[in-house]
Amino acid sequence: MLIAFTVILFGCTSKNDSEVIADIYKTASSDTSIYHTLRVLSKSYPYRLCGTPNSIKAIEYLKGVMEKENFDKVYLQECTVAHWDRGAKEVGIIKSSKLGETKLSVCALGTSVGTSIDGINAEVIEVMSFEELEKLGEKAIKGKIVFFNKPMDASKTNTFEAYGEVVKFRVTGASFAAKYGAKAIIIRSITTSIDTFPHTGVMRYKDTPKEIPAFAVATKHADILSKQLAEDSKLTLYLKSDCKFLPDEISYNVIGAVEGTTFPKEIITVGGHVDAWDIAEGAHDDGGGCVQSIGVWHNLYSIGYRPKHTLRVVMFIDEEMNQRGGKKYAEEAKLKNENHIFALESDGGCDKPLGFSFETDSVNFAKFKPFQNLFEPYGANLFMNGGSGVDVGFLKQENTVLAELIADPTHYFDFHHSGNDTFEHVNKDLLNQGSATLASLIYLVDKYGLK
Ligand SMILES: [Zn+2]
DSSP states (O other), X not given: OHHHXXXXXXXXXXXXXXXXXXXXXXXXXXXXXHHHHHXXXXXXXXXXOTTSHHHHXXXXXXXXXXXXXXXXXXXXXEEEEEEEEOOSOOEEEEEETTTEEEEOXXXXXXXXXXXXXXXXXXXXXXXXXXXXXXXXHHHHHTTSEEXXXXXXXXXXXXXXXXXXXXXHHHHHHHHHHHTTTOSEEEEEOSOSSOSSOOOOOBOOOOSOSSOOOEEEEOHHHHHHHHHHHHHOTTOEEEEEOOOEEEEEEEEEEXXXXXXXXXXXXXXXXXXXXXXXXXXXOOIIIIIHHHHHHHHHHHHHXXXXXXXXXXXXXXXXXXXXXXXXXXHHHHHHHHHTTXXXXXXXXXXXXXXXXXXXXXXXXXXXXXXXXXXXXXXXXXXXXXXXXXXXXXXXXXXXXXXXXXXXXXXXXXXHHHHTTSTTOOGGGOOHHHHHHHHHHHHHHHHXXXXXXXX
């Protein structure tokens, strides 16, 4: 520790901010460690939904990795999580007297109830909106499977905006359809990619007369179902799923801490979430965000920088289902009266970093403006005030500035929550650039503070 401290004083006092940031990007560009960690996390501990044995193995693995990264301490923060189990592979088959049988690539939506052991076989009613469903009413819907086939809008370059328009079908579609007596729902997977990967994601039962099973179908097969319905409106769809909740489990956030040299009681946090959906390797979502966060300290340590404020690198558990890890972290921070000045998350995939989204008032946002030009040489100078990460969001209070790394979102939803989210889709150089971008902002916040 003493050696690192000496290097800082020696190394950084003579350099201006753009030179220090250039050092960070240069160091990150030759790093192979976080890419390697992501490979092991994705390939050895995929399907690490909270509550599963794989999630615990992933937590242990990341703790071990962090213990070799020169933190002052690495520790676990315990929390209780739900354990939803998908069970046997889901089945989806179109049965048409005119067109025969067609197998579909389907998956249950996260937290859905399963069908009975015999499955459900029912006619299908295709809709594009809740309004359409409402108009059709109970008479048309009772006893049927509601098929929400609204495509994600490919004309929107901000894919998160396009996602936001259709995610309501996934989250509340089952509760909405159950009011009219639907037996189950199936949604078109939320992606603009036309392929055979079904995309899962959390759904919620809310104000519903009955908890009905909820599925997603791959986009290519959503098109087939729609086409066949146009030819045979009486066809039936057979759906079977085996998912259920098991008892809650104990789980953990993993935290690596470096005590601040000048303001040890003022905390800067950076993190990602360790859990991933149980059909995905979780490379983009969010193994990449985890290893980039570890890379923040790896990079700063490598250039001999010792933070003035306490730095915490956090691997949050359970972002995907109930966010109990993020909530636990914030609860404990409040209980201990901790002062978080800045909390940053990386959970938007690991493509080209473009900048940051902040969640703060205009006075605090203005403090970041002078930093913006420093990111221009790296194409990461998009600074907007309009939202942050889900996990760090629980730290929201008057004086904590929240933020999230913005990565190029063009392809993010090709992978999101599906079997297509694999390590092979992550580019090493862009992953490292993301880590350098996070580290550079943290360096600036640490150096200048936010007072
Ligand atoms: Zn995520």
